[in-house]
Amino acid sequence: MTSGERERKLVLGWGVSGQEAAGTLMPEVVFARAATDPEAVAVECGDAVVSYGELVAAADRWGRLLASRGAGAESRVAVVLERSVELVEVLLGCWRAGAAFVPVDPGHPAARVGWLLEDCGPVVVVCSAATAMLVPEGLAGRRVVADDPAVVAELGGMPAGGPGARLAPGQAAYVMYTSGSTGQPKGVVVPHAGLGPLAAAQAGHFRVRRGSRVLAFASPGFDASVAELCVALASGAALVVAGREQMPPRAPLAAAVARLGITHVTVPPAVLAAEEELPPVLETLVVAGEACPEGVAARWSAGRRMINAYGPTEATVCVSMSGPLAGTGEVPVGRPAAGRRVMVLDRFLRPVPPGVAGELYVAGAGVARGYAGRPGLTAERFVACPREAGGRMYRTGDLAKWSADGQLVFAGRADGQVKIRGFRVEPGEVAAALGRLPGVGQAVVAAREDRPGDRRLAGYVVPAGDAGLDGEALRGELGRLLPEFMVPASVTVLERLPVTVNGKVDYAALPAPDFASAGGSRRPAGEAEELLCGLFAELLGLEAGSVGAEDSFFTLGGDSIMSMQLAARARRAGLGLSPQDVFEKETPAGLAVVAQAGEVSGGAEWGEPTGEVPVTPVMLMLSGAGGLESLGGRFCQWVVLEVPPGLDAGVLAV
Numbered sequence: 001m002t003s004g005e006r007e008r009k010l011v012l013g014w015g016v017s018g019q020e021a022a023g024t025l026m027p028e029v030v031f032a033r034a035a036t037d038p039e040a041v042a043v044e045c046g047d048a049v050v051s052y053g054e055l056v057a058a059a060d061r062w063g064r065l066l067a068s069r070g071a072g073a074e075s076r077v078a079v080v081l082e083r084s085v086e087l088v089e090v091l092l093g094c095w096r097a098g099a100a101f102v103p104v105d106p107g108h109p110a111a112r113v114g115w116l117l118e119d120c121g122p123v124v125v126v127c128s129a130a131t132a133m134l135v136p137e138g139l140a141g142r143r144v145v146a147d148d149p150a151v152v153a154e155l156g157g158m159p160a161g162g163p164g165a166r167l168a169p170g171q172a173a174y175v176m177y178t179s180g181s182t183g184q185p186k187g188v189v190v191p192h193a194g195l196g197p198l199a200a201a202q203a204g205h206f207r208v209r210r211g212s213r214v215l216a217f218a219s220p221g222f223d224a225s226v227a228e229l230c231v232a233l234a235s236g237a238a239l240v241v242a243g244r245e246q247m248p249p250r251a252p253l254a255a256a257v258a259r260l261g262i263t264h265v266t267v268p269p270a271v272l273a274a275e276e277e278l279p280p281v282l283e284t285l286v287v288a289g290e291a292c293p294e295g296v297a298a299r300w301s302a303g304r305r306m307i308n309a310y311g312p313t314e315a316t317v318c319v320s321m322s323g324p325l326a327g328t329g330e331v332p333v334g335r336p337a338a339g340r341r342v343m344v345l346d347r348f349l350r351p352v353p354p355g356v357a358g359e360l361y362v363a364g365a366g367v368a369r370g371y372a373g374r375p376g377l378t379a380e381r382f383v384a385c386p387r388e389a390g391g392r393m394y395r396t397g398d399l400a401k402w403s404a405d406g407q408l409v410f411a412g413r414a415d416g417q418v419k420i421r422g423f424r425v426e427p428g429e430v431a432a433a434l435g436r437l438p439g440v441g442q443a444v445v446a447a448r449e450d451r452p453g454d455r456r457l458a459g460y461v462v463p464a465g466d467a468g469l470d471g472e473a474l475r476g477e478l479g480r481l482l483p484e485f486m487v488p489a490s491v492t493v494l495e496r497l498p499v500t501v502n503g504k505v506d507y508a509a510l511p512a513p514d515f516a517s518a519g520g521s522r523r524p525a526g527e528a529e530e531l532l533c534g535l536f537a538e539l540l541g542l543e544a545g546s547v548g549a550e551d552s553f554f555t556l557g558g559d560s561i562m563s564m565q566l567a568a569r570a571r572r573a574g575l576g577l578s579p580q581d582v583f584e585k586e587t588p589a590g591l592a593v594v595a596q597a598g599e600v601s602g603g604a605e606w607g608e609p610t611g612e613v614p615v616t617p618v619m620l621m622l623s624g625a626g627g628l629e630s631l632g633g634r635f636c637q638w639v640v641l642e643v644p645p646g647l648d649a650g651v652l653a654v
Helices: 003-014 026-036 052-068 085-097 110-120 137-142 149-156 192-206 224-235 253-260 294-300 375-381 427-435 471-479 527-540 560-572 579-585 588-597 617-626 649-653
Strands: 041-045 048-051 076-080 100-103 124-127 143-145 172-178 186-191 213-216 238-241 264-267 284-287 305-310 340-345 358-364 382-384 392-402 408-413 418-420 423-425 440-451 454-463 490-493
Touching: 026 052, 026 085, 026 192, 026 224, 041 052, 041 085, 048 052, 048 085, 052 085, 052 149, 076 085, 076 110, 085 100, 085 238, 110 137, 110 172, 124 137, 137 143, 172 192, 186 192, 192 224, 192 305, 213 224, 213 253, 224 238, 224 264, 253 264, 284 294, 294 305, 340 392, 375 382, 375 392, 418 454, 423 427, 427 440, 427 454, 427 471, 454 471, 471 490, 527 560, 527 588, 560 579, 579 588
Parallel strands: 041 238, 076 100, 076 124, 100 172, 124 143, 213 238, 213 264, 264 284, 284 305, 454 490
Antiparallel strands: 041 048, 172 186, 340 358, 358 392, 382 392, 392 408, 418 423, 440 454
16 A cells, blocks of 8 residues: 555545434434433523423424424424524424424514525514514514414413424424525525434533533524534533623623533634633533634633534534644644544545645535525535445535644635634625615625734725715615624725736735724823723724724724723723623713713612522532532632722721
8 A cells, every 4th residue: 555545544534433423313312301301401591491391392382383384394484583492492393393493683684684584485484572573574474473472372272292293314404594605695404414413422522411501602593503502402401591682792701601600602712802711610612613713722721621613504513523622732623523524625526635735525414405495506515425425525615634633624715705703704795785785886895814813804895987985884784784793894985996917806906994094083082081092993903093082993993892802901901891882882982981980881780788699500510519618718709890989898898
């Protein structure tokens, strides 16, 4: 055997998981768990706590109700609900009816939500009274308002129990929409086959078990939310659902982890940039959704189990997982998960040697069926697998290489697709939306990283005829059409787009966005404004002194993640601000008023002492078998408090 043949055999062996794919389907796992441990906490959201037995009974009732409305095998049920226990019940109810669910984030712009609902062709749209107005008029007859008294009464009359619909591994489990290069989102049809193996693999690798508390961090319209649900419920753990206002970027992740006693969480690495520390109750930190920088691994792997996971929506959320990160050296995305096969191939579909970058292909149980209603695009991305007779593989478009010890290392993209704060974005979709705005003749969007580690979208437009365009006004219009993470940090108006000798857009020649040009407001007055103007400039990479007191943080290029970083730096400098304050006030002048008044959003008003409070999950977990008395003198927890005038050590001692 030649050295080339040995290398080929070696890398092909690395690409096959050592774990067999479990044959049990995910819904069966959940219902079996409820039969053996019905009293364990399954889902928690605020004051609502639901056991496994109660969850399955509710799912049974929803399954019967949805079936009575026409839901069944290969039909789709769109779900437009806020984060809640009921959201989980409805999703499981879809599976109980045999249907695939289509989760739609109600926080997205109404125009986008309406388009998704019409495109997916649902037989039923489950919404609430608060989200009902997002359902297009043409689908009003298919609407089921979950909190409508008539629907609540109908559910109450439905019997629980029974076998439910029979499911097959190849049957559609859900349809998840992702950004599309054609200018519109595309729906990925994911079958049941990959969910069971995924849940089993992640539960073991992340060490999720009965008593664990898994945070439902991801947006309902993002496929990581399905993984969170599956890994928690397959393990007998509790899925902890927090309201949007309690989660980043509205509030620090550390606060949610401490308050809710979270033991396991999965977040994009960018979220950690705004955190100062994570409570010791957090046992496993998983980063996913975008490349993990070495500095992030070094900062957050100390003292906890930290895993780097990788996977596109088209491969059922997760393809590979690293071992516990050591915090030094290149950060791998690990080895294939159970049932997955990965191949790093050259342009002739030949395996590449270790250390050489190639395009990553995925085969096995996790491969999706394709894109709903888009056969051409499906044929382009889902191709025949040369190493499995009759098999298919997904062409990810990601570049990767094998490390010397057989782990995958992410190496960028083979096309124009980018990741922004963990979300997959096709610049072509954003450019198409920008080009449809009135007065725009030409539009392109590029991902720029003018400062290392600070990747942002930048838009460029050429007016149609004599139309007068304002970049910031165009950003505002896009904010009504696209999710916040897809809105460019800047839109620059040009006389013409630079082109290459071949007549194509010369992206390398596009000018760097001039965020400071949006400024020009009055100079800061007072220490707080001066400090905040400096923090704006420092965080956004602008020249010192270029930010005025009335300049908007978001107009200057800030985003939701940066708002968390700004609030954290302001607190370290002595100004009590929250990310919510940044969203509401935006300018140094507005934030200075809030900070000086001590009105941190979400803070409690001063009043009478509360007296005894209930024992928190964090206290119970830390105490263990020793009881609450064992906590004395061993642990401490810090919080930021606004101190009213006249409060001193003597008053506190009383």
